[in-house]
Amino acid sequence: MNLALKDIRHGLGRFVLTGTGIGMLLMVVMGMAGIYRGLVEEATLLVDRSGADLWIVQSGTRGPFAEISRLPRSIEDRALTVPGVIHARSFVSHTIQREYDGRPLRVMIQGLSWPTDRGAWLPIVSGRALRQGHYEMIADASSGLKPGERVPLGKDIYTVVGLTQLMTSSSGDPMAFVSVADALAIQFDQPGEAIRVERIARLARLENIDLHRTQPQVGDRAVQPAGAIPALGTAMVSAVLVNVAPGYDPMVVGSRIAAWPDVSVYSHNEQRDLLLHGSVDRARRQIGLFAVLLLVVAGVIMALILYTLTLDKIHDIAMLKLMGARTTVILALIMQQAVLLGGLGLGLAYALGRWIFPHFPRRVVVLDEDVARLAVIVLGISLAASVLGIRKALGVEPNEVLS
């Protein structure tokens, strides 16, 4: 006869209620750990998904995630001349918040290096990658956009052609992918009046220099973005992403590029570390510490609950001793209940979490390994907590039955 089970069955309502309480507590612990994981994953998502071996950024800066990095788009072509480089693409990224369809649309615009990069590497769940170099957009599903929707940005209208899943910025905003040219157009969009004023200013500047006489048609292009006017200078991008051919050591290729005085180069892992120890570092540590704190609190509360459960049974335990029960009988009663309660709580926490966490505005990543880790911890807490009760129980004199 299993006393623990019999006792639980007798007080089933109370057991379930207590288990539910513990379950909710553990769900919060699990959620906090999940938020921590989510933060790290979102932060490193773009670096990881982009799959670049090397990040070329403005000289002396730590790259676009840490600070403002600007470098000419032509670095892309220069990088391609380095032996071992098979792909080089521009990285353009900026967050916009516009009014769309009566609600604020906040997305992080990412430039794709058309035509080499059409976004085929993205986790596209519906629709397709880019098929033309302009006016097409792949958006993350969390933006609420649907395939076929037409989103006006700047002076152009972009058609959503594909949806990705779980592509969000390190601050949790959905990403949207357009060609680099489009991304720059969105970024440097100017109102008509500003363009008119700038055109006049450019023409006036041209009048004063030799260029106007040798290349008069430059004046016709003065209305276009600066990047589209070869004579005026090249477009600026945030970074250039480089992939290294198999057989080449990214470190060697990287050091070669790093020797250029006008850029800095980071490997994939360095860029990842910069992110984790830079922009999300404080948030990450804050949440990490809070998760640990919650775990400790949960442990203390569980210990108290299990201890009071044992206290409630002191009289019965004294009677068991009087009947000559072995210590193991009493240990089994307390420990089995502790473990069952912990198990019930954990199961409930997992089930509730699966149901609730997906509705959170930012990502909550509950990894199986974290659940397993929590299970071990809960088991440890259950056993440790029951030690308090067991000490009490083993100290019970059988003559407490007499009182």
Added chain:
Amino acid sequence: MTDTPSAPAALANAAPDEFPAVAATGLTKTYGDGHTEVRAVCEASVNVARGEIVALLGPSGAGKSTLLALLGLIVPPSTGRIAIGDQVVFADGQFQVRIQRFRREHLGFVFQNANLMPFLTAVENVQLAMEINDVPSRAARARAMELLDYLGVAERADHLPTKLSGGEQQRVAVARALANEPSLILADEPTAALDSVRGRQVMELFRKVAHEQNAAVLVVTHDHRALDVFDRSLEMEDGKLRRGRRALPV
């Protein structure tokens, strides 16, 4: 009984043809020390034979419960010697047996409150006492049912203690005390919580148990109306034990 620990005196009230179920000599129990010292039991010697039911009488605070606790190996005596059956269980200031094991094999307890496990049914409570003593579950259950039947509560076997009356609970407690065929049953005011009719029924059960199960039964009681149930009585006062004044009919 005398209050001296001499062996002949201790053996004097044993049934002549049988090893006494319990033979205790010179039992003293002192609580506290200095000015808080209480001599709860003082040089008490007890002999009860198997098949005998003995009443332990005395005013409140006389030390009756303490004496029972000493005999039940619940608290260690300060001095004295206890033999149960053919085994010396306490001598030279320490227990001579493994007390948990000895209790489950040889002793049965009944108290004022039945102290049944609230989460077990009547039959499970009795069964538990046997399972603690390594009786296989099925055999334990069968015997538990027999015992409940023997004590007249078989029809309440599957009820939880809270669904039983006080008298029924006490019968289940008696069944539990009997479960492992103990040689000594110790009962501390087992009928105090019952009305006189039910109290008497329980006392008569003890008598039946003593005689039919061949167990020694020592019952602390304040209820003088039921004294005719006992073979003899012992009286305690201020920790000292003496033979009962009244000779009781067998």
